Amino acid sequence: MSGGGGLAAAPVLVAPDDFKGTFTAREVASALVRGLRGGGLDADELPVADGGDGTLDALVQARGGELRKAVVADALGRPVEAAWALLADGRTAVVEAAQASGLW
Structure with missing residues (x-):
């Protein structure tokens, strides 16, 4: 203005x-x-994001791509659903480690 x-x-x-x-x-x-x-x-x-909650959303918005979910084994071997992102280049995957290890 x-x-x-x-x-x-x-x-x-x-x-x-x-x-x-x-x-x-x-x-x-x-x-x-x-x-x-x-x-x-x-x-x-x-x-x-600081690497914790929201990191996948921030990366997908900045770089393009899509959020996905998968059932993985947590740190104690129990099944847990965790989010991950496939970025727009189709080659880069990002895992939210806290979810995948059952810490969230």
């Missing part, structure tokens, strides 16, 4: 992590961007 010779507002990059137990990083980013755009600002979203 600029007015009367003022400076144009710089675009805003919203890059949140999840709000543990409440909102995913994608949900937080979308809500913040909607608010910023509603106020007339140019905003883009890029959800991030």
Whole structure:
């Protein structure tokens, strides 16, 4: 935004992590961007993660691909359903180790 010779507002990059137990990083980013755009600002979203919950979602959004689920053996050999992602290149798979080992 600029007015009367003022400076144009710089675009805003919203890059949140999840709000543990409440909102995913994608949900937080979308809500913040909607608010910023509603106020007339140019905003883009890029959800991030710290390697734990939400990492697969953030990678799929950033690199493309799809989320999948598989039944694997946890650290004690029990069957557990765990999420994983196949990225858009069709060659890169990402496993959420906490789920696969039964820690979540």
